[in-house]
Amino acid sequence: xxxxxVTVAEGVLDANETIALANRADFDRAGVRVVNLMSAPGxxxxxxxxxxxxxxxxxxxxxxxxxxxxxxxxxxxRIAALxxxxxxxxxxxxxxxECHLDANMVRSALPAVPLEEIDLLVIENVGNLVCPxxxxxxxxxxxxxxxxxxxxxxxxxYPLMFRSCELVVxxxxxxxxxxxxxxxxxxGNLERVNPGVxxxxxxxxxxxGVDAFADWLAAVAAREPAPL
Amino acid sequence: xxxxxVTVAEGVLDANETIALANRADFDRAGVRVVNLMSAPGxxxxxxxxxxxxxxxxxxxxxxxxxxxxxxxxxxxRIAALxxxxxxxxxxxxxxxECHLDANMVRSALPAVPLEEIDLLVIENVGNLVCPxxxxxxxxxxxxxxxxxxxxxxxxxYPLMFRSCELVVxxxxxxxxxxxxxxxxxxGNLERVNPGVxxxxxxxxxxxGVDAFADWLAAVAAREPAPL
Numbered sequence: 290x291x292x293x294x295v296t297v298a299e300g301v302l303d304a305n306e307t308i309a310l311a312n313r314a315d316f317d318r319a320g321v322r323v324v325n326l327m328s329a330p331g332x333x334x335x336x337x338x339x340x341x342x343x344x345x346x347x348x349x350x351x352x353x354x355x356x357x358x359x360x361x362x363x364x365x366x367r368i369a370a371l372x373x374x375x376x377x378x379x380x381x382x383x384x385x386x387e388c389h390l391d392a393n394m395v396r397s398a399l400p401a402v403p404l405e406e407i408d409l410l411v412i413e414n415v416g417n418l419v420c421p422x423x424x425x426x427x428x429x430x431x432x433x434x435x436x437x438x439x440x441x442x443x444x445x446x447y448p449l450m451f452r453s454c455e456l457v458v459x460x461x462x463x464x465x466x467x468x469x470x471x472x473x474x475x476x477g478n479l480e481r482v483n484p485g486v487x488x489x490x491x492x493x494x495x496x497x498g499v500d501a502f503a504d505w506l507a508a509v510a511a512r513e514p515a516p517l
Numbered sequence: 518x519x520x521x522x523v524t525v526a527e528g529v530l531d532a533n534e535t536i537a538l539a540n541r542a543d544f545d546r547a548g549v550r551v552v553n554l555m556s557a558p559g560x561x562x563x564x565x566x567x568x569x570x571x572x573x574x575x576x577x578x579x580x581x582x583x584x585x586x587x588x589x590x591x592x593x594x595r596i597a598a599l600x601x602x603x604x605x606x607x608x609x610x611x612x613x614x615e616c617h618l619d620a621n622m623v624r625s626a627l628p629a630v631p632l633e634e635i636d637l638l639v640i641e642n643v644g645n646l647v648c649p650x651x652x653x654x655x656x657x658x659x660x661x662x663x664x665x666x667x668x669x670x671x672x673x674x675y676p677l678m679f680r681s682c683e684l685v686v687x688x689x690x691x692x693x694x695x696x697x698x699x700x701x702x703x704x705g706n707l708e709r710v711n712p713g714v715x716x717x718x719x720x721x722x723x724x725x726g727v728d729a730f731a732d733w734l735a736a737v738a739a740r741e742p743a744p745l
Contacts, residue, residue, distance in 0.1 A: 330557040330646050330675065331667025359647060359677075363670050386677055388616055388647035416674070417645055418558050419587060419616035438666035438689065439559025442591050446644070447558065449587075449614055461666065467695045469722065494697065 305424050308392035310517055312399070312427025317514045319404035321353075323412060324509055325428035327450065329443075330416030332436040333460040335364040337493040338411060341503040342371045344496075346409075350510035353407035355398060357415045359386040364413065376401045380415060389420035392427060409510035418447035422454075430509045432456040438464055441474040448482040456487045458502060463492040533652050536620035538745055540627070540655025545742045547632035549581075551640060552737055553656035555678065557671075558644030560664040561688040563592040565721040566639060569731040570599045572724075578636035578738035583626060585643045587614035592641065604629045608643060617648035620655060637738040646675035650682075658737045660684040665692055669702040676710040684715045686730060691720040 316323050328334050342352060353374040356365040365377040378398045380387035387394070395412065402410065412428065414421040431454045435443055438461055444451040451457060457479060465472065472490070479488060489505075491498030544551050556562050570580060581602040584593040593605040606626045608615035615622070623640065630638065640656065642649040661682045663671055666689055672679040679685060685707060693700065700718070707716060717733070719726030 329559060329644070330671055331664070358674055360675075361673050363673060386647055386651075388645065415647070416557070417616065417647060419614055419643070419645060420648075423614075436559070436666060438664060438692070443558055445589050445591060446586055447588075447614075464666070464692065464695055467692055 302423070305392045308396055309425040309427045312392055312396055313517055315399060316404070316410070316427055316429075317517075321404050321407055321410050322430075322510050322512055322514070323410045323428045324506065325412050325414060325421075325426055325431045326434070327414045327421045327431065327454070328416060328434040329418050329436070329439060332416070332434045332439065333493045334413050334416075334434050335367055337434060337458065337460065337491075337499065337502060338413065339367060339371065340493050340496060340499045341506060342368070342373050344499070344503060346503050346507040346510065348507050348511060350408035350507060351406060352506075352510075353402060353410045355395065355402060355410060355412045357390040357394075357413055359388075359415060374403050374407060388415055388417045389424055390414050390426055391424040395426040409506060411506070418443065418450045422450040429512060429515060430455055432458060432505070434458045434460050436461045437468060437470050437472070437475070441471055441478060444475070444478040444482045451479060451486075452483045454483075454486070456489070456505060457483075459488060459490045460493055462490050462497065463495045530651070533620045536624055537653040537655045540620055540624055541745055543627060544632070544638070544655060544657075545745075549632050549635055549638050550658075550738050550740055550742070551638045551656045552734065553640050553642060553649075553654055553659045554662070555642045555649045555659065555682070556644060556662040557646050557664070557667060560644070560662045560667065561721045562641050562644075562662050563595055565662060565686070565688065565719075565727065565730060566641065567595060567599065568721050568724060568727045569734060570596070570601050572727070572731060574731050574735040574738065576735050576739060578735060579634060580637045580639065580734075581630060581635035583623065583630060583638060583640045585618040585622075585641055587616075587643060602631050602635060616643055616645045617652055618642050618654055619652040623654040637734060639734070646671065646678045650678040657740060657743060658683055660686060660733070662686045662688050664689045665696060665698050665700070665703070669699055669706060672703070672706040672710045679707060679714075680711045682711075682714070684717070684733060685711075687716060687718045688721055690718050690725065691723045
């Protein structure tokens with residue numbers, strides 16, 4: 290008797306990876322580079338995007354935005370006011386509201402994203418420092434925003450998030466004079482969990498340092514696609 | 518032929534509710550009231566607890582703390598320095614780090630919590646505005662902390678969290694002069710998602726208004742147990 294042994298796959302994360310690769314293939318075919326932008330709630334992702342979209346990117350890549358939120362379309366409306374193609378993706382049909390985007394949710398939104406009209410898609414993930422880091426969605430690059438108002442200890446408490454990004458944007462530096470906060474401690478903690486990771490200091494509110502983030506986005510838009 | 522129809526239970530949330538009730542029965546038997554304290558990362562839960570524990574609660578209930586974190590014991594060490602019984606509960610054995618506490622995780626920590634020596638247990642949940650609101654852990658009361666640095670729109674973007682709490686603590690009001698932030702808009706948004714919910718304004722950093730939170734904790738400690 291012939292026997293075949295089948296090992297049950299790892300499940301949800303394996304399935305996610307398969308769909309993430311399918312997303313990446315679609316993005317590559319359309320010549321679109323994709324950034325997965327993550328942070329805690331209220332760290333300033335949308336304000337930062339508003340700033341860079343207002344001021345424009347070097348090389349003028351055409352930018353689109355996919356907004357992930359549990360409910361509502363507040364951020365999408367803010368971005369749409371800048372005449373940038375924006376697609377809202379709400380996670381609330383699932384289980385009281387999913388706390389992250391996964392590859393399948395992004396896939397379900399793709400028919401509404403005008404991939405032929407853009408060069409760079411920024412996916413603004415749900416505000417959360419845990420689960421978004423666990424699900425690739427087909428992105429070329431991951432960046433996160435952390436606000437100095439959140440304290441210095443966040444890299445130690447949410448290491449997977451800080452470790453999974455190639456760029457850490459430290460936002461709200463205009464508040465530094467008004468906080469008991471040590472930038473040196475934050476950067477030391479960051480170095481402990483993700484040695485050598487790129488970081489930049491800026492204030493989306495005042496505009497200080499925002500050009501560096503615009504330059505980074507433009508550089509991602511100009512990249513060759515990484516191997517799948 | 519006799520037929521019996523069995524409907525498959527709702528699954529994870531039903532199982533959670535069953536264990537939450539078992540936790541509550543244990544808390545009630547020990548005469549301990551329990552607060553589930555939630556917030557986004559860096560909103561100031563631990564600093565607020567430090568303040569009220571330093572200053573003491575009216576009626577002097579004996580307080581214990583259960584610290585929920587993905588990794589590490591930074592917050593537990595801060596609380597332990599105040600000579601309060603504190604138990605660390607890390608969620609990282611699960612799935613890259615669970616983004617919330619559930620009833621079973623709390624249950625697994627109970628043997629390490631000195632219930633006979635305390636009157637009030639404060640459970641500091643994982644910093645996250647989505648999933649913690651979906652899992653009861655056996656608490657008598659739920660409170661959340663939101664920081665003015667997070668922006669006015671959070672009640673609209675994370676309505677389940679703001680709706681599931683009986684008290685919303687608005688923290689970091691010392692930063693108000695340095696932010697583009699409308700307290701009126703925040704409170705209006707809060708009223709939209711949870712009409713009539715109690716709120717208080719305070720700064721855990723300066724201590725302004727913190728006595729109101731201490732009074733609320735003392736009042737919860739003095740409550741009769743609610744029906745299971």
